[in-house]
Amino acid sequence: MPHRFQGERTLMRIFIGESDKCQEGPHRGKPLYEALVAFFRERGCAGATVLRGINGFGAHARVHTDKILRLSLDLPIVVEVVEDEATIRSLLPELDGMVDGGMVTLERVRVILYRPHDIAEDERWRHRIGGLEAGDDEGET
Amino acid sequence: MPLLYLYIAVGGALGAIARFALGGWIYGWSGAAFPWGTLVVNVSGSLLLGFLYVMLEGSAAAPQWRAFLGIGFCGGFTTFSTFSYEAARLLQGGQAGRAGVYMLTSALASVAAAIAGFRLAATMLGRG
Numbered sequence: 001m002p003h004r005f006q007g008e009r010t011l012m013r014i015f016i017g018e019s020d021k022c023q024e025g026p027h028r029g030k031p032l033y034e035a036l037v038a039f040f041r042e043r044g045c046a047g048a049t050v051l052r053g054i055n056g057f058g059a060h061a062r063v064h065t066d067k068i069l070r071l072s073l074d075l076p077i078v079v080e081v082v083e084d085e086a087t088i089r090s091l092l093p094e095l096d097g098m099v100d101g102g103m104v105t106l107e108r109v110r111v112i113l114y115r116p117h118d119i120a121e122d123e124r125w126r127h128r129i130g131g132l133e134a135g136d137d138e139g140e141t
Numbered sequence: 142m143p144l145l146y147l148y149i150a151v152g153g154a155l156g157a158i159a160r161f162a163l164g165g166w167i168y169g170w171s172g173a174a175f176p177w178g179t180l181v182v183n184v185s186g187s188l189l190l191g192f193l194y195v196m197l198e199g200s201a202a203a204p205q206w207r208a209f210l211g212i213g214f215c216g217g218f219t220t221f222s223t224f225s226y227e228a229a230r231l232l233q234g235g236q237a238g239r240a241g242v243y244m245l246t247s248a249l250a251s252v253a254a255a256i257a258g259f260r261l262a263a264t265m266l267g268r269g
Contacts, residue, residue: 055173063173067230069223070164070178 005114016102017074024097152213176227186219187251191258
């Protein structure tokens with residue numbers, strides 16, 4: 001049996017700005033991307049990743065780019081979380097309060113590998129990418 | 142602390158804020174493909190300093206005004222470091238032509254603007 005996390009999951013992407021601050025909850029006032037990561041960690045999510053963009057624009061059509069110093073004060077940030085859909089849905093009420101301006105998207109993804117880097121040798125088989133050897137079940141749950 | 146430091150500090154703060162505001166307004170319509178904001182700031186600041194320098198010559202309060210408006214305001218308003226950063230980023234991004242135009246235009250137009258500032262002030266003082 002593959003690891004419980006492999007299979008059909010939901011990818012949530014949160015598009016915000018580098019200078020956005022958390023609006024609500026225990027992390028109010030912190031940089032929003034830090035607050036979101038802390039929040040997802042507290043809620044036991046499988047993981048979260050923050051990406052910083054070098055160029056982009058949002059709802060106001062204002063360009064943000066690190067090439068022009070004056071326009072580099074609010075660079076694009078994307079926070080990505082992969083979880084099962086029920087967990088993602090349970091995060092949404094608080095998430096809605098934390099974010100001021102931004103965009104949130106959900107998409108279906110298939111997790112084919114999820115393992116910590118220091119996994120025990122006898123556990124390793126459960127964390128392999130499925131479908132690499134004959135008789136594998138392609139990682140479906 | 143000498144009073145002169147205060148003149149420079151206040152002038153510098155106002156100049157930097159003026160640059161931030163003017164830059165934001167310029168990029169609002171110019172877009173981000175070329176550092177228009179920094180170019181306009183450096184050229185207009187050079188014009189202003191040239192103009193002020195001649196206007197203040199001979200005034201009894203000239204040293205204080207020169208500290209406040211020249212070293213403080215014009216110093217905080219114009220920005221050589223931003224020019225260098227943006228030219229370097231254009232070069233790094235493979236936009237050598239655009240970087241070259243930016244560097245040449247900034248240097249030549251700023252010096253020409255300072256000279257124009259001298260002449261404008263001299264004309265206004267009836268010494269042109």
